[in-house]
Amino acid sequence: MIEIRDLHKSFKKLKVLNGVDLTVEDGQVVGIIGASGSGKSTLLRCIDYLEKPNSGHIRFDDVDFDVSKATKNDVNYMKSHTTMVFQQFNLFKQKTALENIMEGLVIVQKKSRHEAKEIAEKYLDLVGLSDRADHYPSQLSGGQQQRVAIARALALDPKVILFDEPTSALDPEMIQEVLKVIQKVAKSGKTMVIVSHEMNFIYEICDKVVFLEDGKVLQEGTPAEVLVHTDNERIKQFVSKVNFIETYVNQYNI
Amino acid sequence: MANVFDWKLIFTNIPELMKYLPITLEVTFISYIMSLIVGLLVALIKIHKPKVLYQLTTFYVSFTRGTPVLVQLYLTYFGIPLVLQYINYKRGTNYNASFIPSIIFALVALSLNSAAYNSEFIRAAIESVDRGQIEAAGSIGMTPWQTLRRIIIPEALVVALPSLGNALINMAKSTSLVYTCAVVDITAGGKLIAGRNYRYFEMYLSLSIIYWVITLVISIVFGILEKKSKVGEKEIVKINDRNKRFA
Numbered sequence: 001m002i003e004i005r006d007l008h009k010s011f012k013k014l015k016v017l018n019g020v021d022l023t024v025e026d027g028q029v030v031g032i033i034g035a036s037g038s039g040k041s042t043l044l045r046c047i048d049y050l051e052k053p054n055s056g057h058i059r060f061d062d063v064d065f066d067v068s069k070a071t072k073n074d075v076n077y078m079k080s081h082t083t084m085v086f087q088q089f090n091l092f093k094q095k096t097a098l099e100n101i102m103e104g105l106v107i108v109q110k111k112s113r114h115e116a117k118e119i120a121e122k123y124l125d126l127v128g129l130s131d132r133a134d135h136y137p138s139q140l141s142g143g144q145q146q147r148v149a150i151a152r153a154l155a156l157d158p159k160v161i162l163f164d165e166p167t168s169a170l171d172p173e174m175i176q177e178v179l180k181v182i183q184k185v186a187k188s189g190k191t192m193v194i195v196s197h198e199m200n201f202i203y204e205i206c207d208k209v210v211f212l213e214d215g216k217v218l219q220e221g222t223p224a225e226v227l228v229h230t231d232n233e234r235i236k237q238f239v240s241k242v243n244f245i246e247t248y249v250n251q252y253n254i
Numbered sequence: 255m256a257n258v259f260d261w262k263l264i265f266t267n268i269p270e271l272m273k274y275l276p277i278t279l280e281v282t283f284i285s286y287i288m289s290l291i292v293g294l295l296v297a298l299i300k301i302h303k304p305k306v307l308y309q310l311t312t313f314y315v316s317f318t319r320g321t322p323v324l325v326q327l328y329l330t331y332f333g334i335p336l337v338l339q340y341i342n343y344k345r346g347t348n349y350n351a352s353f354i355p356s357i358i359f360a361l362v363a364l365s366l367n368s369a370a371y372n373s374e375f376i377r378a379a380i381e382s383v384d385r386g387q388i389e390a391a392g393s394i395g396m397t398p399w400q401t402l403r404r405i406i407i408p409e410a411l412v413v414a415l416p417s418l419g420n421a422l423i424n425m426a427k428s429t430s431l432v433y434t435c436a437v438v439d440i441t442a443g444g445k446l447i448a449g450r451n452y453r454y455f456e457m458y459l460s461l462s463i464i465y466w467v468i469t470l471v472i473s474i475v476f477g478i479l480e481k482k483s484k485v486g487e488k489e490i491v492k493i494n495d496r497n498k499r500f501a
């Protein structure tokens with residue numbers, strides 16, 4: 001379980017996170033929504049410690065620390081048990097699909113190449129790309145690259161996977177194949193935090209939705225509470241803008 | 255007339271020069287490798303700008319690029335013994351500069367000279383590596399050193415290959431100046447041989463041929479490396495070609 005309390009992050013004078021509280025239970029799928037610039041990416045990046053938060057408190061299974069007094073151990077724990085899936089896929093372009101997945105297994109987790117290859121093949125199969133194992137990122141479509149990136153994250157078996165707008169850089173016809181894979185991962189019981197503007201998908205897949213505004217949580221609750229029954233004018237306005245249509249809701253058949 | 259220019263000598267000189275070739279190659283490759291290591295360190299300092307080191311490297315690069323390599327060779331040759339004397343005087347130690355093989359002076363001067371130039375293209379190559387991949391490496395738990403070694407350097411290498419080839423060619427040619435440090439490379443050896451019959455012009459033609467062949471070989475090798483390194487970019491090239499055809 002991750003419990004984040006009063007998290008603050010500024011870039012020079014710009015305050016981006018102004019006291020975020022967030023709890024993610026084991027096996028839970030948490031959606032984070034909000035306008036562009038509200039701090040969604042920064043929040044995920046602070047959890048993955050790609051950015052160093054300024055203050056706040058984090059409790060994550062075996063570690064419990066004040067951010068301003070984080071030890072190297074605390075930071076390493078956060079880094080090694082969380083993995084990010086990025087909007088731009090960020091595959092290593094000189095490595096094949098299979099090598100991309102093996103890299104962390106061999107270099108970080110010190111598994112033998114043989115074992116790493118077996119694991120990588122398993123996850124490549126899970127995302128339906130066994131036949132693309134030896135392709136370089138430049139030889140894959142955006143949707144395929146993102147599926148490899150998801151396999152790369154999954155293979156390391158982190159406690160939490162963080163998705164930062166995983167379909168925003170994709171051509172429309174590729175969005176579904178990636179969402180299907182994410183949905184499969186969610187069903188398998190993996191703990192996930194997902195930032196996305198695909199409201200129907202968020203509605204279907206998430207156990208909890210958090211609406212972020214100006215670096216603070218404006219509302220959190222079940223998808224229905226936040227997306228359908230909210231009293232908050234700001235959220236109503238946001239949801240209407242992103243074309244959340246309830247009749248589409250059942251397309252993922254969860 | 256036959257005495258003015260003996261063209262056969264140009265070729266008969268070459269076998270005799272070959273016994274000095276190992277020194278030329280040794281100085282070229284060792285200085286080259288050191289210039290890349292120092293160049294990488296300087297490039298990293300330029301990128302991360304640590305306080306004192308950054309000012310020091312700025313001074314070093316400016317000085318090195320602003321003075322001739324010949325002068326730098328002399329500075330090293332006369333400077334290192336002076337520094338040793340000074341250390342001996344201050345510390346009461348007893349290092350003796352005459353025990354330093356003269357080739358060391360040449361290696362130090364040439365690698366430091368070349369590193370100043372290399373640092374610039376190495377910096378540019380490192381900065382050309384997409385930030386996203388560096389973040390992805392961090393996210394899967396790779397340390398900064400692992401990321402540098404496994405992701406940044408291999409990708410920067412591809413970008414830097416043409417410049418790396420040029421740097422090696424320049425290094426091979428610069429070694430002709432090592433006589434200043436009392437190292438006998440092919441140029442210094444050639445001068446010795448030519449001194450016997452005063453056929454200097456023929457000798458310098460022979461030397462030109464050897465240098466030319468060395469640099470040609472380097473160009474060809476780097477040409478092949480560049481082709482091979484395009485791995486992972488094949489498809490993009492193909493698509494671009496196709497777009498060009500339809501344009």
Ligand SMILES: Nc1ncnc2c1ncn2[C@@H]1O[C@H](COP(=O)(O)OP(=O)(O)O)[C@@H](O)[C@H]1O
Nearest residue numbers: 011014016034035036037038039040041042043
């Ligand atoms: N590395 C950075 N340096 C400076 N400002 C940043 C940096 N990263 C994000 N920001 C700023 O922080 C704010 C929130 O950004 P972000 O977390 O990316 O928002 P979101 O993902 O919700 O669109 C934006 O105003 C953005 O410009």
Ligand SMILES: [Mg+2]
Nearest residue numbers: 040041042165
């Ligand atoms: Mg974002």
